[in-house]
Every structure is written in structure tokens, then in C-alpha cells.
Amino acid sequence: MSLKSLFMFLCCFCLLRPAFAQKPVFTLSEAIQTGLQNYNSIKAKKSYQGASTVMVENARRQFLPDVNTAIQQNYGTANGQFGPLYSYKGVGIAASGPSSTSQNWNTAFGALYATNINWEAYSFGRLNATLDLAKSQVARDSLDVLQEKFAHSMKIGAAYFNVLAAQKFVEVSQANLKRVTALQDVVKARAKNGLNAGVDSSIANAEVSNARQGIIDAKNLEVQANAQLAQFLNKSPQAFDLDSLYFISIPKSLETSQSIEQNPTLQWYASRITLAEKQQVLYERNKLPTVNLFGAFQTKGSGFKNDYTPDNHHIDGSYFGGIVPTRSNFLVGAGIFWNFMAPTKINKQIEAQKLLREGLRYEYEQMSLQLQNQVVLADQRIQNALASYHEAPIQLEAARTAYNQKALLYKNGLSNIIDLTQALFVLNRAETNINVAYANVWQALLLKAASSGDADLLMKQAR
DSSP, rough: OOHHHHHHHHOOOOOOOOHHHHOOOBBHHHHHHHHHHOOHHHHHHHHHHHHHHHHHHHHHHSSOEEEEEEEEEEEEEOOOOOOOOOOTTBOOOOSSBBBBOOOOOEEEEEEEEEEEEEEEETTTTTTHHHHHHHHHHHHHHHHHHHHHHHHHHHHHHHHHHHHHHHHHHHHHHHHHHHHHHHHHHHHHHHHHSSSOHHHHHHHHHHHHHHHHHHHHHHEEEEHHHHHHHHHHHTTSSOOOOOOGGTTTTEEEEEEEOOOOGGGGGHHHHHHHHHHHHHHHHHHHHHTSSEEEEEEEEEEEEESSOOOOTTOOOOOOOOOOHHSSOOEEEEEEEEEOOTTTTTHHHHHHHHHHHHHHHHHHHHHHHHHHHHHHHHHHHHHHHHHHHHHHHHHHHHHHHHHHHHHHHHHHHHHSSSSHHHHHHHHHHHHHHHHHHHHHHHHHHHHHHHHHHHHOOOTTTHTTTOO
């Protein structure tokens, strides 16, 4: 080989080498991490938690006083008139001036500059109750994010093992097709040589067709399982190359010391009760009075002179002559303000809140009972799955031995096609059962982790 040919060969090998590299396996840990980062429901609840956190700071700022500043400059008349007036929704004109015997249209500029401060210095615990309520909302939304992430992790784990089981079913179906195809070749050869009846060929053909249909059904299950996993990962439907080592070994630990009360879902239910209690406290505080400190400063300017009358026309008609402040007033004080009708109005809100809290407590107790029952069910499933796991290899070994014996007897004309196909069916079922046994152990582990709220039971054994 020339140096030029060798160089071209090495270049082609380097370019093609990545194509032959082994595709990385998508592990369960990676799947859970991807799902927790991408799933929109979790993102939404994180946003709700952020909004609640902002509202805590808003509750703290309610202690600050109200400071209102007003600047207005006007141009108009100053006709005064004795008599009562009610201004409805801002309808009406306020005028300060002498009462005249008739209407006149003397006009000048005027201005008002005012600052008012009102500080709710003491509210008998209402502001603290508002802050506690806001903090409880943060706690509830934080636990909502936690329980959503926990539940989603469990869903991803279940979907992951479902895809693995579906892939194993495809492998078993393909192995079965390979066996029945080899059997079909043997039957055709023996029938052609007159060693077997022609009906054996028909039975063999039917078994091959049935095996092909089994592959189609298994692939349909795989497609559905892939679509479910992709949905939990917030990805488009696709085929996943998963870690098949889960069907070689079972979890080392299937027990947890975590109590039901630590389950994130149950903690979220408890936070709803706490929030309802804080809301009730706030309603109670709203019935009490408030102690306010207040102050005001006003300064006015007017183009109408102090000795103005409609007859002497003592008016400064210039703009700046009217807006320059010439008279000022201030006021400071303190007061207790109490709406005596507040208890009457709020008592029904308190009564309704008590009923709401009672309903939330019933929901908590119902969920607690449901999780306790799931723990018992998980323990039973673990026992049954382990029993199946220990029994499946025995069944598979016996089925293989029986099939090999029947195949050998058939080739030597000492058995019939019915016995051989029956042995083939038993072997195919045994291969399926051993994969189901592994899947059931891992699914039982998932149920135990979900019911007890112990995510580490799964994550510490996930690859």
C-alpha cells in the first residue's frame, strides 16, 4: 500500500469512527433531571412560589406610612354662596370668596400645595397577621413545588421502567421469531423428504406469522411507552436508548425508615391547613381598631387680594401673581379609628374560614389514610415481586430444557409438531415472565418510594 493510499485510509477511518462509537445510554438519573428541568407544570409552580415570596416583602412594606402630595394650579372665579352642598363622586366646584349680590365673572389664578401623612402606627396585630399569612403562602407554594417535583420523579421512573419492559418484550418477540423461523426450515426440509406430514408445514407457517404479529404488538407497546416518557420529559416522541442493567439486577434496598408525615404531598396538604388558620387570624384582627398618626401641611396662592370684593376688583390677574404661595397651614395629630360595624361584617367571613379549615383537615386525613394503605400495598407487592423474581429463573431454565428436548426429539422423528409448539410457547412465556419479574421489583420499589415520600430510596439506587 502506497503512502498516499495509507493516508486516505486513515482520514476515512477518522471521519467514520464517530459513526461507530457507542451511543450513550440515557440513564434514569438523567431522565429524572431532564424532566424536572423541562416540565412546564413544575416551572409554573416555581413562578407561583416566586410571586408569593414577593408578596412577603409587600406585606412588610404595609407598615410604611401613606404620604400624599398634591400640586394644583387653577384659573377661575371666586363666587361664594351660603347654603349646603353634597359633592357626589367628585361632582361640584369648591370656591372660596365673599358672597356677592349677583353673579360675576371676575377671574384670577390660584394654587394649592399640600402634603398629607397618615401612619397606621399600631393595628393590634393586623399587620403581623398579614405578614404571617404571606409567609404561609410562601411555605404552601414551596411545598407545592416540592411535591410536584417528587410526584413527577416517580412518574418518570415508572415511565422509564415501562419503556425498558416494552423494549425487552420486543427482544423476546424477536428471539421467538428467530426460533420459529429455524423450526419452519426444519419442518419444511423434513416434509419435503417425506419424513413429516404436510400439515406440520402449515402449523410452522402459522407459528411464524404469530411470532411476527407478536413483534408488531410489542413494538406498539414500545411506541406508547416512549411517547409517555417523552411527554414527562417535555420532549417530542422518540426512541430512547435506556439502561438495560435494571433487568440484570434488582434494588439492594427495598425498605425505608421515613414516616408518612414526611411525604411531600402530605406536607403540602398540611400547609393548606396552616394557611387557612393564618387567614382566620387576619380576619379576627380586622375587627379591631387602629391607632393612626397623621399630619398635613398646605400652602395656597391666589390672585384675589385679601380685601377683594366683587365691587373693588382688587385682583392680581398675572399667572405668577396667583400661583406664588402666600398662606400656609399645618396639622399634626393622633387618633383611634374603629369601624363599629366591622365585627358584624367579618364574623361570617370567620365562620366560613372555620368551615374551610375543617374541610382541608378532612382532606389531609383522607390523603394520610390513602398513603398508609399504599405503603401496605407496596410491601405486599415487594414480597410478591421478590417471590416472582426468585421463581422466574427456575421456570426459564425448565422451559429451555423442555424446548431443547422436544426439538431434538422432533428432528429425530420421535415427537410431533404439537408438542414442539407447546414447548415453544412455554419458553416464550418464561422469557417474558423473567423480564416482567425484574420490572415488577423496580415498580414495587417506586410504589414504596411514592407512598412513603422517600425519593432517596429510588435515587440512591438509580444509575
